[in-house]
Amino acid sequence: MEKEPAQRITSLTHLQSRPVVDSRGREVGKLKDLVVLFGGMYPRVSKLSIARAGETDLLLSWEAVVEIAETPTGLAFVLDRPQEELTPTDLRGDEMALGRNILDKKIMDTHHRRVVRVNNVQLEWRDQGYHVVAVLAGIHSLLRRLLPEQFLLRTAASFGVEIPREVIPWEHVEPIETELTRARKQAVYTKLAQLHPADIADIMEELNPSERAAVLEALEPETAVEALTETEPEVQAGVIQMLETEKASDMLEMMEPDEAADILGDLPQAKARELLQEMEPSEAEDVAELLEHEEDTAGGLMTTEYVAFPPEATVVQTLEKLRAMANEVETIYYLYVTDPSDRVIGVASLRELMMARTEQRLDEIMTTQLITVKPEASLRVVAETLSKYNLTALPVIDTEGKIEGIVTVDDVLDDLIPMIWKRRAAKKYL
Amino acid sequence: MRLPQQYKRRLLIFLSIMGPGIITASVDQDAGGIATYSLAGAKYGYSLLWALFFTGISLAVVQEMGSRMGVVTGKGLGELIRERYGVRAAVSILAILVLANLANTIAEFAGAAAAFEIFGIPRFVSVPLTALFVSWLVVQGTYARVERVFLIASALYLLYVISAFLGNPPWGEVLRQTIRPTFQMDRDYLIMLITLVGTTIAPWMQFYLQSSIVDKGIRWKDYKYARLDVIIGAFLATGVAYFIIVACGTALHAKGIPINTAADAARALEPFGRYSSVLFALALLNASIFSAAVLPLSTAYAACEALGWETGVDRRPKEAPGFFTIYLVMIGIGALTILWPNIPLIPIMFFSQTLNGILLPFTLVIVLQLVNDREIMGEAVNTPLLNLIGWGTAFLMSVLTILLLITFIF
Numbered sequence: 001m002e003k004e005p006a007q008r009i010t011s012l013t014h015l016q017s018r019p020v021v022d023s024r025g026r027e028v029g030k031l032k033d034l035v036v037l038f039g040g041m042y043p044r045v046s047k048l049s050i051a052r053a054g055e056t057d058l059l060l061s062w063e064a065v066v067e068i069a070e071t072p073t074g075l076a077f078v079l080d081r082p083q084e085e086l087t088p089t090d091l092r093g094d095e096m097a098l099g100r101n102i103l104d105k106k107i108m109d110t111h112h113r114r115v116v117r118v119n120n121v122q123l124e125w126r127d128q129g130y131h132v133v134a135v136l137a138g139i140h141s142l143l144r145r146l147l148p149e150q151f152l153l154r155t156a157a158s159f160g161v162e163i164p165r166e167v168i169p170w171e172h173v174e175p176i177e178t179e180l181t182r183a184r185k186q187a188v189y190t191k192l193a194q195l196h197p198a199d200i201a202d203i204m205e206e207l208n209p210s211e212r213a214a215v216l217e218a219l220e221p222e223t224a225v226e227a228l229t230e231t232e233p234e235v236q237a238g239v240i241q242m243l244e245t246e247k248a249s250d251m252l253e254m255m256e257p258d259e260a261a262d263i264l265g266d267l268p269q270a271k272a273r274e275l276l277q278e279m280e281p282s283e284a285e286d287v288a289e290l291l292e293h294e295e296d297t298a299g300g301l302m303t304t305e306y307v308a309f310p311p312e313a314t315v316v317q318t319l320e321k322l323r324a325m326a327n328e329v330e331t332i333y334y335l336y337v338t339d340p341s342d343r344v345i346g347v348a349s350l351r352e353l354m355m356a357r358t359e360q361r362l363d364e365i366m367t368t369q370l371i372t373v374k375p376e377a378s379l380r381v382v383a384e385t386l387s388k389y390n391l392t393a394l395p396v397i398d399t400e401g402k403i404e405g406i407v408t409v410d411d412v413l414d415d416l417i418p419m420i421w422k423r424r425a426a427k428k429y430l
Numbered sequence: 431m432r433l434p435q436q437y438k439r440r441l442l443i444f445l446s447i448m449g450p451g452i453i454t455a456s457v458d459q460d461a462g463g464i465a466t467y468s469l470a471g472a473k474y475g476y477s478l479l480w481a482l483f484f485t486g487i488s489l490a491v492v493q494e495m496g497s498r499m500g501v502v503t504g505k506g507l508g509e510l511i512r513e514r515y516g517v518r519a520a521v522s523i524l525a526i527l528v529l530a531n532l533a534n535t536i537a538e539f540a541g542a543a544a545a546f547e548i549f550g551i552p553r554f555v556s557v558p559l560t561a562l563f564v565s566w567l568v569v570q571g572t573y574a575r576v577e578r579v580f581l582i583a584s585a586l587y588l589l590y591v592i593s594a595f596l597g598n599p600p601w602g603e604v605l606r607q608t609i610r611p612t613f614q615m616d617r618d619y620l621i622m623l624i625t626l627v628g629t630t631i632a633p634w635m636q637f638y639l640q641s642s643i644v645d646k647g648i649r650w651k652d653y654k655y656a657r658l659d660v661i662i663g664a665f666l667a668t669g670v671a672y673f674i675i676v677a678c679g680t681a682l683h684a685k686g687i688p689i690n691t692a693a694d695a696a697r698a699l700e701p702f703g704r705y706s707s708v709l710f711a712l713a714l715l716n717a718s719i720f721s722a723a724v725l726p727l728s729t730a731y732a733a734c735e736a737l738g739w740e741t742g743v744d745r746r747p748k749e750a751p752g753f754f755t756i757y758l759v760m761i762g763i764g765a766l767t768i769l770w771p772n773i774p775l776i777p778i779m780f781f782s783q784t785l786n787g788i789l790l791p792f793t794l795v796i797v798l799q800l801v802n803d804r805e806i807m808g809e810a811v812n813t814p815l816l817n818l819i820g821w822g823t824a825f826l827m828s829v830l831t832i833l834l835l836i837t838f839i840f
Contacts, residue, residue: 104513106738117738119517142737145517206740209647210504238647268446 004125005068011136012098012121013145018075020050022083023066031077032057033099034123034130035091038180042131042170045123046095048077061089062129093183098132101178106211107135108203110191111172115206119145122167135173138166176211181218188218197223201230213242216251225254237266240275249278256330257283258303258411261290265300290405298382299375301412302396302405305329308336311345311363315356331408334393337366343401344370372397375404383412440655447652448659450642451493453577454635455663456584459670460721461541462534462786464714465779466629467671468695470622471678472688476599476607479675481623483608485630486668488823491816492794493660495801496636500643501653502810507640508736510800520736523796528756530633530789531729535764537782538725540775541718543768544692547775548711554769561765564723565758569747580720586713587670589699594673596701597680604676617837621784624830628787630671631823636797638728641735650810674698689776726760788831794824 007014012034020028028050035047048065050058060079064086067078079086091097098121106117119141122134140163143152156163174191175181181188192200192215200219204212204227216224216239228236228251240248240263252260252275264272264287272291276284286304293299307329309318318335326332335353337346346366356365371389373382375396385394386409393408470478496507503510512520539557546556567576613619639660648656677698682689689695696710730753734741740750747754767773798820802811812820 104516106509114740117512117736119738137738142517146521208504208644210644213647242647242649268443270443271446 003067004128006070007068008125009133010123010130012103012123015075015123016099017051018077020048020077020079022079022086023081024083026083028052028079028083028086029055029058033097035059035095035097036132037092038094038096042124042126042133045130045132047089047091049097058086059089059091060086094180096179101180102132102135102175105178106176106207107168108174108176108192109137109168109172110174110195110199110203111168113195113199113202115176115203116166116168132170134167134169136165136167139163140165176207177214181214189215193219193223197226198230200227205231205235209238209242212239217243217247221250221254225251229255229259233262233266236263241267241271245274245278249275252287253279253283256303257286257290257305258301258405260287261300262295265291265295293375296379296415297375298373298377298394298396298407299404301379301382301415302375302407303330303411304405306336306393306395306403306406307332307334308338308342308344308403309362311337311339311361311366313362314358315353315360315362315365316358318353318362331393331406334391334395334406335362336395336403336406337362338403342403344372344395344397344403346370347395370395370397373407374398379412379415382407383416386412443652444655444658447646447648447655448662450639450646451497451656451660451663452666453581453642453663454493454639454660455667456581457638457721457724458630458632458635458667459584459587459717460534460538460725461544461714461718462537462779462783463629463671464541464674464717465537465695465776466625466783467674468678468682468698469689469776469780470626471675471698472682472695474619474622475679475683476604476676477612478622478626479604479608479672480611481626482630482668482671482675484611485627486664486671488627488819489631489668490661490664491819492631492636492797492823493639493664494657495797495812495816495820496640497643497656497660498653498810499797499801499807500640501648501650501656502807504644504647506644506732506735507637507797507800508732510806511796512736514800514803514806515796519796523793524733524736526789526792527633527637527732528729528760530786531725532760532763533782533785534632534634535722535725535760536767537779538718538722539764539768540773540778541714542722544775544779545711545715545718548692548696548707557765557768560719560722561761564719565761567723568727568757569754580716580723583712583716584720586709586716587673589702589709589713590670590673590677593699593701594676594680597677599676599680604679608672615833615837617834620830620834620837624787624827624834625780625784626787627823627827627830628785628790629783630667631790631794632783632786633789633793634725634728636793637732638724641728641731691776695776722761722764726757726764729760730754730756787827791824791828791831794820794827798824 015031015034017030020031022028029052030050031048032051033049034045035049036043037046046062048060048062050060052058064079064081065077066080069076069078102118102121104118106115108115116137118135118137120136121132122136123130124133143163152163172191174189192203200223204215207215212235216228219227228239240252243251252263264275267275276288279287290300290302290304305328307322307325309321322332333350335348335350336344337348338344346363346368347370348362348366352365371385371391372395373385375398382394386392393406395406396404398404499507499510505513508520508524511523539560542560543553543557547553643656678695681698681700682694687694687697692710692714693707696707699706699710702709731741733756734750734753737752739752741753798812798817800806802817804811
């Protein structure tokens with residue numbers, strides 16, 4: 001279709017159920033849906049689906065439309081040939097129908113990091129075709145589906161109010177569940193994947209449990225794990241339960257052991273046991289150990305991934321090894337110096353390591369005055385110790401002086417912040 | 431006794447999944463329910479037990495469909511209607527739901543007022559207090575924590591079971607009436623029949639159950655446990671109703687005592703002597719407050735899901751204005767209606783359930799269409815037997831409503 005339609009900007013529901021007529025002016029049916037081709041920033045309308053009385057729907061290429069005519073009874077689609085010569089086509093793998101997949105469905109708004117329901121799809125005429133440029137949400141587009149525009153405008157004006165319009169540009173729209181996401185033939189959730197994992201977590205919290213599981217399974221494993229660790233504990237437990245056991249245990253393995261233990265602690269026992277059995281034995285062991293501690297104690301907060309070196313290691317050896325393991329452990333800022341029976345005899349910070357000469361031994365540069373906590377120390381004690389000595393991590397030491405793990409400041413913050421907020425919120429409402 | 435490992439595991443899975451069906455069943459026994467079953471027993475003795483028997487089967491079938499849809503689609507009923515049938519259909523169904531639930535919420539406040547009156551507390555004190563308490567539960571997010579308390583307190587219904595036995599009814603007669611249908615073609619009887627079904631299978635239950643199932647995140651693999659939960663719930667709900675009717679049939683109908691106030695209904699617990707009215711008041715109060723919290727909540731959830739508004743009790747009112755507005759407006763209207771001077775409480779509780787019964791076919795037909803839609807349900811569509819019971823219920827309820835209309839015209 002080369003002729004530009006009278007309405008450059010229109011909406012899906014405005015075009016739906018308009019008559020489609022052939023080149024001789026006979027009605028073929030009513031427009032049921034528009035199919036768009038994915039690719040490019042604004043998907044282009046490539047096909048149209050026509051509902052016919054007493055027959056199956058007809059899918060035609062958009063090229064078959066010569067004109068969107070303005071008739072006395074409203075818009076009508078005019079086809080380029082007589083009814084008998086129409087050639088039906090099929091949906092391609094990278095195409096989907098807007099009405100079936102977007103309209104009235106939920107989408108993720110990656111800009112405002114929220115989930116909304118689509119009340120309408122906005123189309124704009126560019127380069128000789130309609131393109132999807134935005135979806136409409138909010139009260140205005142909702143009322144517009146129920147009532148005539150004129151009535152809406154007049155009523156709003158007589159009350160002196162303006163009904164807010166919400167337009168979400170297509171570049172921020174990430175459909176949640178469509179024929180394309182279900183088929184998984186191509187990369188999905190590409191816009192979502194570009195967000196920070198904490199933002200993905202915010203959006204995920206607004207989804208249903210089954211949708212969360214579907215989104216997570218489609219994301220890159222690392223992104224998925226990071227996003228999951230950023231969500232609320234109840235959400236984490238729910239998602240892990242929804243996933244297949246194998247997938248769930250894979251994700252748990254990729255997490256820090258303390259995060260994995262927190263999630264398993266929130267699950268029913270039978271489920272937690274099943275997942276632990278499925279995990280790699282070495283990872284499972286670390287997690288199982290952490291599970292034995294009470295949640296809000298140093299033992300429950302700690303991670304078993306820390307860096308420890310023998311006292312005779314030299315600075316250059318240590319730096320070499322650190323480089324290799326830096327990706328694995330939660331923090332490399334403190335190096336714990338341990339004797340052969342795992343007892344901590346000193347600590348050196350990364351700063352001290354950098355300042356020392358390369359051939360110096362660790363026991364020459366380490367501090368022997370250790371600040372430690374016991375596994376049963378409460379969250380409060382841990383937080384106070386961290387703050388009093390200005391540390392970012394603390395070793396957790398058992399009665400024999402052996403190191404069990406470390407508590408980092410971010411683990412403590414994760415648990416403190418909700419408590420502080422609750423107290424504040426309570427004050428605000430009382 | 432040591433259970434074999436496998437059974438123990440299954441039991442643990444069931445315990446983690448159970449809840450939605452049993453909670454829904456418990457909320458089902460609300461103020462309207464107690465009033466309706468009491469009136470049914472007092473007025474018609476044991477002669478409506480057959481209707482309850484068949485309603486119980488239908489309840490299990492209807493609830494099973496809802497939970498299956500929740501597990502298969504992962505979506506609430508409101509959402510599914512919107513996605514499948516568009517905005518207009520969704521808004522029309524929501525209007526029906528809001529209307530029915532508003533009537534129910536009013537009935538819950540009537541129940542709370544009636545219970546407090548037994549303790550001698552006037553309604554202009556008790557009703558505002560109840561409204562404040564219920565709003566506080568949800569706005570402060572304490573509801574989830576007290577849900578268990580309500581649920582445990584529902585064990586008060588056991589009193590009716592004990593009372594029914596202590597009353598020593600003619601059991602042969604009771605059992606015969608349970609399986610032998612009888613029918614009367616008069617207005618009061620028709621209303622009673624519609625109300626009895628309407629209070630047992632209420633439209634809100636389908637929305638509420640499906641949403642709870644979705645929130646629980648149950649996989650299709652574990653669906654059999656969810657189904658068991660729903661069936662146990664339906665069985666308990668019907669069982670409680672059964673014994674309320676039997677107890678009232680023995681204590682009131684046999685002696686020709688009509689129910690005009692809550693104190694009359696309390697006589698069904700007569701075998702408990704001077705404690706009977708206090709126990710009755712406690713059961714009624716728990717039922718009323720539990721349901722007064724849940725009904726507006728489920729309405730707000732269903733509406734917001736379908737319209738695409740923010741939901742959730744864990745949000746602040748500013749973050750989910752539509753959700754909290756619907757919730758609080760329903761509580762407000764419910765409470766204000768009962769503050770109308772000398773409004774009769776028992777009829778309000780009863781006729782709200784009649785409205786449920788009249789509106790039931792509308793939501794039931796939509797549920798049946800969705801659950802038989804292969805595009806939505808895949809292989810998990812209804813079996814012919816379930817369809818027969820489901821469509822049969824919708825059909826019979828429509829017929830009863832039309833018959834009722836005829837009695838008003840002629």
